[in-house]
Amino acid sequence: MTVLYKANMVRGAEWATLFAERAPDLPFRLWPDIGDPAEVRYLVAWVPPDDIAATFPNLELVFSVGAGVDQFDITKLPPHVPLVRMLEPGITERMVEYACMSVLALHRDLVQFIAQQREQVWRELPVTQTGKRRVGVMGLGLLGQAVLGRLKSFGFPLAGWNRSPRSIEGVTCYAGADALPDFLGHTDILVCLLPLTPETRGLLNANLFARLPRGARLLNVGRGGHLIEADLIAALDSGVLSAAVLDVAEPEPLPAGHPFWGHPRILLTPHIASTTAPETAVDFVLDTIARRHRGEALPGRVDRTRGY
C-alpha cells in the first residue's frame, strides 16, 4: 500500500514530511525510488510515467498534482482506476492572487508602462473606472468562480462563459458555443481558465479576438495550447488587442528567440500562476483515499468522456 509521488522534487520532500506526520502508516515514496511496483496503490504525478498500467498492476487511484489533467493520456489508465484533479484550497488561493494581480495590471496598463520604462518614456495614459471595465472569465470551475468572487470587490462588471450553464451571483453567465460571441462582445479583459481539451485547443485565435471590443486585453492562465500564437502577435500589432499577460506557453519553457520574450505588449511569467500547496494537497489526497475506501464519490474525479 504505497503512495508514489512523481513531480517537483523540492515540493516532493515537503510532501514526504507531511505524509510521515499525517499518515505514518502509509508508505510514501519519491520517484524514481519506486520500491516494489506491485505495492504502489496511489500515484501522484505531474507528468505520469509511461506504461502506468503495466508497471503498477495494483494501482487504485491516480492524482494529477495540478489542477489540469491534459498531460495525462486517460486512455492509458485502466477503466477502474479513477484520475483525480487536485481540488485543494492552496492552488485556488494562489490562482486567485495571480489572476487578480494580472487583471489589475491589464486594467491599469502595467504592460504598456513596463514597455515605456524600457524606452525611458514618462507618459500618462487615461484611466478607466473599474465600473466601465468589463471582465469576462472563460471556465467557471472552482478556480474561475473563486477568481470572480475576489474580482467583485474591485467593482468590475463581471461575466463568465462555460461549456455547461452556471449560475453565479453578481456574474452574467453565458453557456455553450452559441453564447460565445455575445460574451466576447461584452468583455474588455478576457481571462482564460479553461481546461485544455480537443474542443478548447486553439480557441484563443484571430476569430475570437475579432469578436472582443477593439483594444481588449487578454490573460491566459489556462494552457499554451489554448492560444494560436501567431494570431495573438497579429492582434497585438494591429491594435485588435492592446496587451496580454501569459503564464503558459507551448512548449514550455518557451524557446529562446520566441517573439513573446521581447514583445512590448506581452507580460510573460514561467507557468507559476498557481502551484499545489503541499500543506493542503496532502490532506486532499488522504481524504480522497479514505473516500475511495468507503466507496464514496470522489471530488475532482475526471470524467473520461469530457476529459477534465
Ligand code: GLV
Ligand atoms: C498548473 O498548471 C496546474 O494544472 O495545476
